[in-house]
Amino acid sequence: AQSVTQPDIHITVSEGASLELRCNYSYGATPYLFWYVQSPGQGLQLLLKYFSGDTLVQGIKGFEAEFKRSQSSFNLRKPSVHWSDAAEYFCAVGSGYSTLTFGKGTMLLVSP
Amino acid sequence: EAGVAQSPRYKIIEKRQSVAFWCNPISGHATLYWYQQILGQGPKLLIQFQNNGVVDDSQLPKDRFSAERLKGVDSTLKIQPAKLEDSAVYLCASSLEVTRNEQFFGPGTRLTVL
Numbered sequence: 209a210q211s212v213t214q215p216d217i218h219i220t221v222s223e224g225a226s227l228e229l230r231c232n233y234s235y236g237a238t239p240y241l242f243w244y245v246q247s248p249g250q251g252l253q254l255l256l257k258y259f260s261g262d263t264l265v266q267g268i269k270g271f272e273a274e275f276k277r278s279q280s281s282f283n284l285r286k287p288s289v290h291w292s293d294a295a296e297y298f299c300a301v302g303s304g305y306s307t308l309t310f311g312k313g314t315m316l317l318v319s320p
Numbered sequence: 321e322a323g324v325a326q327s328p329r330y331k332i333i334e335k336r337q338s339v340a341f342w343c344n345p346i347s348g349h350a351t352l353y354w355y356q357q358i359l360g361q362g363p364k365l366l367i368q369f370q371n372n373g374v375v376d377d378s379q380l381p382k383d384r385f386s387a388e389r390l391k392g393v394d395s396t397l398k399i400q401p402a403k404l405e406d407s408a409v410y411l412c413a414s415s416l417e418v419t420r421n422e423q424f425f426g427p428g429t430r431l432t433v434l
Contacts, residue, residue, distance in 0.1 A: 212362075242422075244425075250427055250428075251413075251427045251428050252413075252425040253425070254422065257422060298362050298363075307353075307365045307368060307376055308365070310362030310364075311362050312360070312362050313362050
């Protein structure tokens with residue numbers, strides 16, 4: 209069965225500092241991987257996705273993620289965090305006709 | 321391009337009452353999903369439609385939850401009767417290509433069961 213682990217429930221980062229959110233997945237075949245962001249009271253917005261090809265993918269709002277098959281990871285990064293990035297971030301895995309499985313999320317807090 | 325629409329945005333009911341949520345997907349998206357998101361957790365798929373047919377409803381509590389997508393466009397999710405543990409945000413999503421699973425989400429309906 210497919211699964212996603214986001215080991216950090218909360219992360220606090222100073223504004224302007226770099227950010228890395230961890231995501232580990234378990235999937236039997238080649239996965240499709242996604243990062244979504246959810247602001248309070250809002251639905252999920254797709255930040256970026258990996259289907260195949262270049263393992264470093266660029267997304268919206270200056271985010272990027274790197275697929276590492278050997279580590280079963282798909283960590284999200286941003287070089288300089290803005291206060292508006294404070295939100296909850298979800299990693300998800302799926303492929304083809306299989307349903308998406310989401311992690312439990314990481315809440316990002318940005319300190320001044 | 322209009323996004324996924326959901327209504328109502330908030331609903332408060334007492335246990336054993338019934339409630340219904342409505343979703344209108346992005347135009348042209350054949351696949352529609354309903355998720356339940358309990359506080360502190362990621363979304364969990366309840367049901368997936370391809371046009372007006374059910375693809376996956378393995379995690380739908382069928383004794384109390386039902387969903388339909390009669391004309392292959394908008395959809396309704398119903399809970400009858402509601403339990404306290406049904407308090408959650410109900411998210412609707414749609415995708416153009418089911419094979420790539422790139423889903424677009426609506427704002428959700430926050431349900432509180434008292």
